[in-house]
Amino acid sequence: MPMYNSYxxxxxxxxxxxxxxxxxxxxxxxxxxxxxxxxxISFVLSILTLMGVKADGAYYFRVGHFDAPxxxxxxxxxxxxxxxxxxxxxxxxxxxxSVYSIGHDLSKKKVPLFYxxxxxxxxxxxxxxxxxxxxxxxxxxxxxxxxxxxxxVVKDKKENIKAALKYLILSSLGSxxxxxxxxxxxxLTGHLNMPHAHDVxxxxxxxxxxxxxxxxxxxxxxxGVKSAMFPLHxxxxxxxxxxxxxxxxxxxxxxxxxxVILYIKIIYRLFGMSIVGDLPVLxxxxxxxxxxxxxxxVLAILQKNLKRMVAYSSVAQMGYVFFGIGLGxxxxxAAAIFQIFNHAFTKSALxxxxxxxxxxxxxxxxxxxxxxxxxxPFTLAIFTIGGMSLVGIPLLSGFNSKWNFAVAVIExxxxxxxxxxxxxxxxxxxxxxxVIINGYFGEESxxxxxxxxxxxxxxxxxPIIVLVLGVIYFGVSGGGLLSLIEAGIPAIK
Amino acid sequence: xxxxxxxxxxxxxxxxxxxxFVTLLAHGNLIKKIIGMNIMDTAVFLFFIAKGxxxxxxxxxxxxAKAANGYVNPVPTALMLxxxxxxxxxxxxALALTIRVYEKYGTIDxxxxxxxxxx
Amino acid sequence: MNKIHKEAEKSDIxxxxxxxxxxxIQVFAIYVILNGHLSPGGGFAGGTILGASMILHRLIFxxxxxxxxxxxxxxxxxxxxxxxxxxxxxGYSFLTGGMHxxxxxxxxxxxxxxxxxxxxxPLNIAVGIIVxxxxxxxxxxxxxxxx
Numbered sequence: 001m002p003m004y005n006s007y008x009x010x011x012x013x014x015x016x017x018x019x020x021x022x023x024x025x026x027x028x029x030x031x032x033x034x035x036x037x038x039x040x041i042s043f044v045l046s047i048l049t050l051m052g053v054k055a056d057g058a059y060y061f062r063v064g065h066f067d068a069p070x071x072x073x074x075x076x077x078x079x080x081x082x083x084x085x086x087x088x089x090x091x092x093x094x095x096x097x098s099v100y101s102i103g104h105d106l107s108k109k110k111v112p113l114f115y116x117x118x119x120x121x122x123x124x125x126x127x128x129x130x131x132x133x134x135x136x137x138x139x140x141x142x143x144x145x146x147x148x149x150x151x152x153v154v155k156d157k158k159e160n161i162k163a164a165l166k167y168l169i170l171s172s173l174g175s176x177x178x179x180x181x182x183x184x185x186x187x188l189t190g191h192l193n194m195p196h197a198h199d200v201x202x203x204x205x206x207x208x209x210x211x212x213x214x215x216x217x218x219x220x221x222x223x224g225v226k227s228a229m230f231p232l233h234x235x236x237x238x239x240x241x242x243x244x245x246x247x248x249x250x251x252x253x254x255x256x257x258x259x260v261i262l263y264i265k266i267i268y269r270l271f272g273m274s275i276v277g278d279l280p281v282l283x284x285x286x287x288x289x290x291x292x293x294x295x296x297x298v299l300a301i302l303q304k305n306l307k308r309m310v311a312y313s314s315v316a317q318m319g320y321v322f323f324g325i326g327l328g329x330x331x332x333x334a335a336a337i338f339q340i341f342n343h344a345f346t347k348s349a350l351x352x353x354x355x356x357x358x359x360x361x362x363x364x365x366x367x368x369x370x371x372x373x374x375x376x377p378f379t380l381a382i383f384t385i386g387g388m389s390l391v392g393i394p395l396l397s398g399f400n401s402k403w404n405f406a407v408a409v410i411e412x413x414x415x416x417x418x419x420x421x422x423x424x425x426x427x428x429x430x431x432x433x434x435v436i437i438n439g440y441f442g443e444e445s446x447x448x449x450x451x452x453x454x455x456x457x458x459x460x461x462x463p464i465i466v467l468v469l470g471v472i473y474f475g476v477s478g479g480g481l482l483s484l485i486e487a488g489i490p491a492i493k
Numbered sequence: 494x495x496x497x498x499x500x501x502x503x504x505x506x507x508x509x510x511x512x513x514f515v516t517l518l519a520h521g522n523l524i525k526k527i528i529g530m531n532i533m534d535t536a537v538f539l540f541f542i543a544k545g546x547x548x549x550x551x552x553x554x555x556x557x558a559k560a561a562n563g564y565v566n567p568v569p570t571a572l573m574l575x576x577x578x579x580x581x582x583x584x585x586x587a588l589a590l591t592i593r594v595y596e597k598y599g600t601i602d603x604x605x606x607x608x609x610x611x612x
Numbered sequence: 613m614n615k616i617h618k619e620a621e622k623s624d625i626x627x628x629x630x631x632x633x634x635x636x637i638q639v640f641a642i643y644v645i646l647n648g649h650l651s652p653g654g655g656f657a658g659g660t661i662l663g664a665s666m667i668l669h670r671l672i673f674x675x676x677x678x679x680x681x682x683x684x685x686x687x688x689x690x691x692x693x694x695x696x697x698x699x700x701x702x703g704y705s706f707l708t709g710g711m712h713x714x715x716x717x718x719x720x721x722x723x724x725x726x727x728x729x730x731x732x733x734p735l736n737i738a739v740g741i742i743v744x745x746x747x748x749x750x751x752x753x754x755x756x757x758x759x
Contacts, residue, residue: 006711013703020695023688065709135572142579146586153590158597162606165590169526172583173517176533179576180510183537186569187544554651555723578656585750592754 004052005061008076008084008130011042011049015123022116028108035115036095039122043088050081054484058491060132068132068193075132075194078488079337082481083129083261086341090253090348090467091122097352097463098246100456104359105155105244114154118250121147125258134182134192134270137262141178145171145226148255151247152239163238170225170235177222184215185270194269205275212271216281219266227259229285229322230292233315240311245355248307252314253348257340260321264333267325268492277328286326290420292319297427304365306354309431310347313390316424317343323420324405329412334485335404341481342389342397342474349467350386353379356456356464366435373440376455380439382464387432389471392425397471400478502543509536521604523591527584534580538573545569622674630672637665645740649729655736659743666748670755682748691745698738705731 018038022031053059058077062068095118102114124147127140149171153164186192188211189200201212225232240248267276276282296316303309317339324336356379357372358364373380389398402421409417474481497504513536516529545566553564591601598606641661648654666682708715721728 001711006707009706009710013699013706017696017699017703020692020699024692061710063706063710065705135575139575139579142583146583149586149590158594161590161593161597165523165587165594166603168583168587168590169517169530172530172587173514173533176510176514176530176537179534179537180540183541183544186541574656582746589750589753 002052002056004049005059005076007045007049007052008074008080008126009061009063011045011084011088012123012127012130014038014042014045015119015126019116019119019123022112022119026112028111031112031115032099035119036092036099038119039088039092039095042122043085043092046081046084046088049076050078050085053078053081058488069191069196072131072133072136073193074130076130077491078484079261079492080129082337082341082484082488083257084126086344087122087126087129087254087258089470090344091118091250093463093467094118094246094249094253094348094352097249097460100460101245101355101359107156110154110156114151114247117147117150117154118246121151121250122254125254128258129261132194132269134185134194134197138175138179138182141175141226141259141262144255144258145175148251151250152243154247155242155244157242159238159242163235163242167235167239170232174222174225177218177225181215181218181222184211184218188212188215194265198270198272201271201275209278212275213279213281216267216271216276216279219263220281220285223259223263223266224288224322227256227263228315228318230288230295230315230319233292233296233318236315237308237311240314240351241305241308245352245359248311248355249348249351252311252351253344256314256318257344260318260325260336260340264325264336265492268333272493273328282326282328284326285322286328286417289319289322289324289326290417292316293323293420293424294319294427297424297431301427301431303431304367306358306364306366306369306435307351309366310350310354313350313428313431314343314347316428317347317390319424320401320405323417324408327408327412327414327417329408330486330489331404331408331411333489334482335401335408337485338404338478338482339401342401342471345467345470345474346386346389346398349382349464349471350390352464352467353382353386356461357383360456366438369435370438374451377451378455378458378461380436382461382468384436385468385471387436389475391429391432395472395475397474397478400475400482404478404482500543502546503540506536506540506543509533509539512536521602523587523594523601523603526603527587527591530587531580531584534576538576538580541569541573541576626672630668634665634669637668638662641665641740641744645736646726646733648736649732650724650726655739656743658736659740660747662740662744663747663751666744667751670748670752687745687749691742694738694741694745698735698742701731701734701738 015038018034022034025031025034053076058075060068061074061076063072063074065071067073095115098114098118102111106114121144124140124143128137128144131137131140145168149164149168152167153160182192185197188204188208189197191197191200205212221232228236240252243251267273267282293316296312296314296319300309300312300316303312320339321336321343324332324339326332357369357376360376360379361369361372363369385396389396392399392402402425405421406418409415409421510533513529513531513533517526517533518529520526520529545568547563547565550563550565551561553567594606595601598609600606600609641658643658644653644661645655645658648658670682707713708717718730720730727733
């Protein structure tokens with residue numbers, strides 16, 4: 001058995017053990033060293049896993065001494081390997097940036113707690129992505145919901161606690177629904193392992209179709225609450241606005257994605273397209289995704305706070321992912337996974353640069369940020385590249401993502417949905433461009449500002465520049481990633 | 494209708510799930526929301542464990558040298574132990590946050606807290 | 613708002629009864645933890661009983677009595693050490709099982725013995741310590757407003 005088979009488990013173990021080792025040493029320096037070195041080791045291991053899976057194909061890794069269905073198994077294919085690399089890259093960049101910025105938002109006593117919670121969060125998200133057993137996924141879901149509420153409430157202001165409480169209550173609502181869905185699956189099949197339960201489902205589908213419809217519906221609503229599907233997104237603006245900058249980046253870029261990956265695995269591995277194709281669930285997901293794409297952008301236009309506008313933009317971009325899943329074709333699924341990559345890099349760069357602007361100038365509203373381009377040119381340049389990527393300017397990854405969605409829509413013979421994609425791209429421009437234009441141009445805003453007055457030193461901007469380089473790389477050469485995703489999709493089924 | 498009465502554990506569990514769900518959403522008081530969350534989780538545990546019960550069999554513990562006729566399925570009970578621990582930890586976290594909210598806002602009604610806003 | 617409740621005055625009945633009962637509760641908790649793989653109980657249940665005994669001690673004897681035994685630092689060190697031991701044992705078992713390595717494994721023993729069942733006994737002890745400390749920390753957080 002090749003060595004890289006055990007790397008996913010080692011990644012999760014390293015992240016959890018480092019999270020528990022941090023409270024022993026009470027100094028901030030030791031917390032940073034342990035946290036960042038654990039993330040770096042996991043990053044290297046995830047790249048080695050992806051290279052191994054690309055060469056040899058997908059494999060099952062049994063955790064412990066018992067095979068499935070009595071034991072727990074991990075299934076690592078190309079998609080899970082790619083998700084591992086994505087999560088570790090973004091979290092390593094955010095942790096690197098937090099070395100310079102987290103001291104301003106939190107009190108000194110709470111900084112080691114932040115590193116513990118971030119490692120716990122990323123470890124549990126990777127557990128959701130890798131695991132092939134439903135109840136194991138549920139335990140990781142609960143760990144990640146406590147850890148993500150934790151990184152919102154680490155900053156001790158009153159609106160943080162209100163946002164974290166709303167997030168916790170709605171999140172536990174979602175978890176309760178997912179647990180009921182798992183109970184229905186167990187009562188129908190007697191298995192909790194996904195491929196074994198799938199075999200039983202295929203054979204009992206004709207007489208138990210109503211039960212399976214209820215189970216799919218419970219999973220859709222439960223995971224939809226946790227990953228901000230349109231009408232269930234109400235916790236997102238508060239939680240992502242009031243959290244410290246690094247927490248917002250992690251929440252928006254990674255946490256929403258792991259639940260969508262679990263939803264994709266449930267639809268394709270547990271139930272299978274032969275069953276889900278008969279049920280009306282995917283049309284509802286498509287409808288809610290399209291409404292989310294437009295409504296999220298419309299709500300973002302009305303916002304005055306910079307971070308709140310970026311948070312509503314997250315709702316719109318997650319609408320794209322649900323739109324892709326709802327199309328039901330292979331190309332739609334590949335476009336959805338490519339959008340996951342695009343949004344993770346872009347939104348983390350946007351949140352980190354927006355947090356940087358707010359921290360250095362102390363102004364939170366968009367109307368106060370006129371002329372900021374002269375004071376902080378590089379930070380606003382990063383924000384510009386991120387915004388243009390989400391609008392869909394060519395050579396950036398957002399354009400590739402929208403192109404993939406257009407190709408998927410045309411291939412699936414639903415050309416009328418092309419209008420939705422185009423309208424939402426235009427709406428994106430309506431709220432990103434005013435910030436950029438007011439920042440850089442306009443004579444009366446620029447007078448009185450000193451060049452590079454409140455700019456961050458270049459060394460501190462380096463993590464965000466790494467994320468932006470990722471955005472440009474996926475824009476210029478997106479085809480390689482897309483063909484890799486399409487090669488990995490058969491292994492999910 | 495006969496099906497519902499034969500499987501009375503599962504029927505009771507679904508009714509409790511509905512009660513907990515509506516309590517979680519409808520009431521504004523935070524403590525009532527946490528109670529609703531607990532009722533909802535407990536209902537799912539009841540459903541799961543009732544699925545493992547086989548009438549006439551014993552608990553899966555070896556008491557003496559003589560083995561019983563059959564044993565109840567122990568897998569759901571073991572899974573639900575984990576589930577109970579998870580539910581207790583989320584309840585404890587939510588209650589700690591409620592105390593902090595009361596210190597900062599002076600009320601524990603979620604509708605009033607949202608109206609109070611504040612930057 | 614640090615102290616939510618006033619400290620109650622010392623009562624002779626409670627002190628004498630507490631001195632007799634708390635050791636019995638703790639011995640019973642240790643029995644439940646150690647017999648987790650043979651009868652109902654195990655780490656969670658036994659840890660809760662142990663935590664309840666610590667809460668009872670805190671309520672009867674007040675904070676001064678415990679000031680040298682259950683401080684925040686010592687409690688956190690015990691909890692992190694238990695979590696690390698749990699993680700190391702579990703990691704060893706998972707990795708050797710997953711990679712199909714033939715290395716030394718904890719002997720399984722015969723059913724019904726106390727020292728049987730492989731890894732379950734050390735894991736139960738670790739879980740018992742963690743759960744008792746968590747229950748006590750949450751009680752202190754709610755009762756006094758600070759850890």
